[in-house]
Amino acid sequence: MILYLVRHGQSEGNIVTYDVPDGRLTPLGRQQAEETARRLAEEGLDLLISSPLRRALETALATQARTGLPLEVWQRLWEYRDLEPAQFLGRRGVLELCPGALCDDDLPQDGFECGWETPETAFARARDMFDRIRRRFGATDQKVAIFAHGTFNVFLLMAMMGRPWQPGLWIEQRNCCINRIHIDPQHVRILGINDVAHLSTSTI
Template sequence: MTATLLLVRHGQTTWNRDGRIQGWADSTLTERGREQARALGSHLSAEYDVDRLVASDLRRTRETVGLLEEAGVGPDPEFERAWRERDFGDLQGLTRAEIAERIPEYDPDGSLLAVESVPGGESLSAFEERVLDGWERLVEELGEGETAAVVTHGGPIRAVVAAVSGRELAAVAPELSPTNCGVTEFRCATDYSVVRRDVTDHLSL
């Protein structure tokens, strides 16, 4: 079977702008985030024939999907909890520096995603299992020659890249930081492989 899967991160939010960890907490897109989403929508409409549009059910991904639809990305969206960011529990809303004060082993220049457990939140293994369950369901449902676009978050994109590449998520997380509205493309011939990582040519960065 041949198929294409596009994982895209939502547009910039107020907490992205302010350097605060979001997880499952909601913040709205900034004007820059809305511009990014419109540019992404134009890119997807021009370059791909998207057969399925899937997204996390959090506010920032819903807002991004609405702008993709306005730009002509056609299928009715399917919102799934599996594609949420990791639940960072008590750390949500804090800056990286504030988190480092609470968790001594956390390097504020590194990725919080690589930390195995967070107070009041989701473990790394539980997060990875949730996302990969969603990925596997979607892969199984795709038909010959179809293209699916998934509007999600940085964590799930890294989890899928790690799984497809046969690497540990904790090792991939510090080296890959998906851009708001960047596109990571996977294609299937006999198995899925990463074709392009975090493409941003369509954005004015």
């Protein structure tokens, strides 16, 4: 498979100094999402997958509108959160925002709460997500885009590379960057990291 791991566009939480747990995209973020959708529409994708957080869903929706591809929502792709617990969309809210999306069976109907996560538990969650990706798609030639979050993308990339989590290690993830990874049952090849060449200078 070829995995396109995308960070969401600029969100309300990216432009303020206070906590916005489930912010929407800003006007700039929506433009970034549209430019990313144009790029991804050229790649011959087969499936879109998103975190259940609004900023990721809104970014994924731009690509879905352009491609008509099915959208799955995986609950455990939420962003790493080391702050106090906050409430996020459940199945009902996701389907209001993304009619027709296929939600994980364990996504609660009326929302879920997460917070005070440690780097260790986030990395374990990322390893679980990588295992899920590889089991389902690793032996196929499908092209799949996953829309997630800056910090969780770092954990997921580290899990894919087989590196343990360690403080101070960071992989830059700009808004609406695309990471390209080739995954098969035996190998992982990183093809590109933090690619923002598809974004106009006015959105970077």
